[in-house]
Amino acid sequence: MPPFLANAARQLPLALVWAAALWPVLLWLVHARDPVAAVRLAQGAASAWSAAWPWALGSAIATAALYPPAPAFVRRALHRSRQTLLLDQQALLLRLADLRQFETAARHLEVGRMLRQARKHEQAIPHLGRAVELDETMAGGWHQLGLALFALHQWPAAARCCERAEALDPGHAFGDALLVFGRCLFMVKDDRALATLEEHARRHGGGPRSWLWLAEARARAGDSSGAVAALRQAAQKPTVALSPEDGWFRALARVRLWGKGGRA
Amino acid sequence: MSRQASPIDACPATIVVAIACGTLAVLTRMFGPPEEFEELLLQHGLLSPALVADGDWWRLLAAAFLHGGAVHLVFNLMMLWSLGPALEQSLGSLRFTALYVASAVFGNVAVCLLYDPRQAVLGASGAIFGLMGAAVALNMRSGRHALALLDFEGPRRLRGTIVANLVIGFLLPFVSNTAHVGGLLAGFAVTWLWLRPGRLPSPGLRRWRLAVGALALVLLGWSGYPVTRADWLAGAVGRTADPGRVRQLTEAFMAAVGDGPRDRPRPRGR
Numbered sequence: 001m002p003p004f005l006a007n008a009a010r011q012l013p014l015a016l017v018w019a020a021a022l023w024p025v026l027l028w029l030v031h032a033r034d035p036v037a038a039v040r041l042a043q044g045a046a047s048a049w050s051a052a053w054p055w056a057l058g059s060a061i062a063t064a065a066l067y068p069p070a071p072a073f074v075r076r077a078l079h080r081s082r083q084t085l086l087l088d089q090q091a092l093l094l095r096l097a098d099l100r101q102f103e104t105a106a107r108h109l110e111v112g113r114m115l116r117q118a119r120k121h122e123q124a125i126p127h128l129g130r131a132v133e134l135d136e137t138m139a140g141g142w143h144q145l146g147l148a149l150f151a152l153h154q155w156p157a158a159a160r161c162c163e164r165a166e167a168l169d170p171g172h173a174f175g176d177a178l179l180v181f182g183r184c185l186f187m188v189k190d191d192r193a194l195a196t197l198e199e200h201a202r203r204h205g206g207g208p209r210s211w212l213w214l215a216e217a218r219a220r221a222g223d224s225s226g227a228v229a230a231l232r233q234a235a236q237k238p239t240v241a242l243s244p245e246d247g248w249f250r251a252l253a254r255v256r257l258w259g260k261g262g263r264a
Numbered sequence: 265m266s267r268q269a270s271p272i273d274a275c276p277a278t279i280v281v282a283i284a285c286g287t288l289a290v291l292t293r294m295f296g297p298p299e300e301f302e303e304l305l306l307q308h309g310l311l312s313p314a315l316v317a318d319g320d321w322w323r324l325l326a327a328a329f330l331h332g333g334a335v336h337l338v339f340n341l342m343m344l345w346s347l348g349p350a351l352e353q354s355l356g357s358l359r360f361t362a363l364y365v366a367s368a369v370f371g372n373v374a375v376c377l378l379y380d381p382r383q384a385v386l387g388a389s390g391a392i393f394g395l396m397g398a399a400v401a402l403n404m405r406s407g408r409h410a411l412a413l414l415d416f417e418g419p420r421r422l423r424g425t426i427v428a429n430l431v432i433g434f435l436l437p438f439v440s441n442t443a444h445v446g447g448l449l450a451g452f453a454v455t456w457l458w459l460r461p462g463r464l465p466s467p468g469l470r471r472w473r474l475a476v477g478a479l480a481l482v483l484l485g486w487s488g489y490p491v492t493r494a495d496w497l498a499g500a501v502g503r504t505a506d507p508g509r510v511r512q513l514t515e516a517f518m519a520a521v522g523d524g525p526r527d528r529p530r531p532r533g534r
Contacts, residue, residue, distance in 0.1 A: 014468075014475055021479040024486040031491040035516035042492035043519075085410040089463055122467065 072244075072251035079244035080119055087118035105135035113144050121148045132161075139169035143177045150180055159184035175204030183213050186220070194221050201230075208234045208242065208249035215256070231257050277357040278348030281364060282341055284329050285388060289337050292330065305330055305386060311372050314381035316487050317496040324376075324487065328368030330386040340388040347395045354402060359459050367394020367451040370480065374446025376487035381495040389429075390443035394451025396426050401455035405462055450480075494520040 023045075031038035064070040092114050099107050112127035128145035132138055146161030162181035165172050172178075182196035194217040200206065201214055211234035219227035234253035242250060292304040309326025316323055331337035352360040371390020375383070399422055403413035413419035426448070433441035457473050490496045497517040504510050 014471060017472075017475040017479055021475065021482045024482050027492055028485075028489065031516075035491065035497065035512050036519050039492045039497075039516045039519040043522075082411075087410075088408050090408045093463060 068251040068254050072248045076244040076248045084119050105131045105138055109141050116144055116148050121151045124148045137168060139165045139172045143173055146180055155184045155187040175200050179210050186217050193217050208246045208253060212249045212253045275349040275352040277361045278352050282344055288329050289331055310384050310386050312382055312384045313376040313379055314495045316376050317490055318499055321488055324369045324372045327372055327386045328388050328391045332386055336387060340392060343392045351395055351398060355459055363398050363451060363454055364391050366454045367391040367447040370450035371443040371447030373483050373487050374442050378442050385440045385443060390447030393444045393447040397448040397451030398455040401452045402460055405460045
């Protein structure tokens with residue numbers, strides 16, 4: 001999803017509350033000038049709403065039934081909400097209290113990791129930054145910091161962090177640092193992206209996410225057949241249950257294959 | 265030597281609310297002739313959206329202390345007594361009072377927004393649903409994580425109670441579920457955003473407080489000034505001296521009643 005859409009989706013609930021709060025204000029303002037116009041406006045909005053919501057509901061159901069990424073997107077969104085809601089605040093508070101007693105890189109890393117897993121990336125970054133400041137050789141710290149920056153679409157900074165993690169500990173986190181490094185390079189249109197992702201595929205194999213990213217890098221480099229092959233790998237039927245994140249990438253790969261006339 | 269705290273020391277606000285409900289039942293002569301009872305209910309704060317739009321804002325709160333019969337009163341007092349003391353001890357009497365008032369008022373605001381202007385409602389259950397919403401919010405804030413409340417028997421029972429009461433409300437035509445849901449949401453929001461805002465700093469809290477606070481104020485204002493509703497426009501015509509404005513308001517009234525008057529609604533208790 002493009003960053004501006006992701007940001008807009010995050011702000012949508014708050015925007016809806018403000019819209020609900022401003023609607024009566026608008027009606028009062030219109031009423032002050034022309035009471036009939038205010039009545040017509042309210043009636044028009046009510047009839048538009050009555051006409052629109054069955055169509056919206058029907059479209060949503062049809063999309064969910066016919067377009068594979070829709071259920072995968074819902075499953076991933078639910079999983080992410082659950083991760084946020086399941087943040088163990090008691091454990092986090094204990095770790096924050098520990099940090100006040102005695103500051104170590106490992107403790108900052110643990111707090112940052114917990115916050116990042118709960119998708120509180122902005123709050124995780126100061127802790128992860130401090131962790132790698134205290135211990136520059138901590139590959140885990142650089143990797144977690146890279147992931148938090150990656151989630152906030154700060155590609156160059158994320159690339160630097162993941163590159164550092166990979167340099168300190170080759171194959172760190174089963175190749176995840178290398179994979180995210182390759183993806184960041186792809187996002188900033190760096191020529192090294194394809195080679196990095198190919199190296200990841202060679203050394204670590206992959207799942208739907210890494211194959212899809214590799215397919216995109218190959219397609220950009222003009223290797224259409226290679227891209228389709230990678231998409232097939234990403235879209236193939238899994239032998240074990242996929243995580244919601246991997247399910248999302250597999251669904252995306254299936255749709256891309258339709259466009260290329262291929263099948264999983 | 266310490267002595268055990270009496271209920272009056274432990275939960276004075278809950279007791280005051282219960283006494284107020286009982287006193288109003290006596291003042292409105294609940295067991296007297298029905299015509300007199302209805303007349304006294306109207307005098308003491310029976311709520312209808314039209315009366316609130318006519319300037320009787322106080323009914324938004326007063327209606328939450330009136331009851332339509334002994335069963336209604338006893339059932340609400342039982343629910344109040346089962347939830348109130350624990351919540352009051354947890355939040356403190358002042359905060360509990362603020363929660364109760366907010367839930368009662370916004371349960372009734374929901375009625376004003378969604379009901380026919382002539383529909384009458386009364387009862388404490390909007391506020392009591394607010395206490396249930398507050399209990400859910402407290403459990404979500406106090407546990408290891410927001411969903412930890414599902415791991416324990418007490419919160420699970422509370423969830424069952426809320427669902428059962430809402431289902432009963434949907435099944436019985438004389439029960440106002442709108443006020444129940446309004447009170448539930450108000451109690452949850454007030455507790456979640458203001459009374460127990462979490463143990464960790466949340467960057468979005470201030471934005472949400474501002475937005476929900478603005479929405480609450482505007483909805484409260486709309487209950488008193490629903491400028492597109494026919495009953496309010498009819499009253500405004502009578503209150504306005506300027507002939508030009510009277511003509512505008514009359515045209516607006518005609519536009520608002522374009523579909524013709526609706527059937528007289530049946531009264532509802534809560």
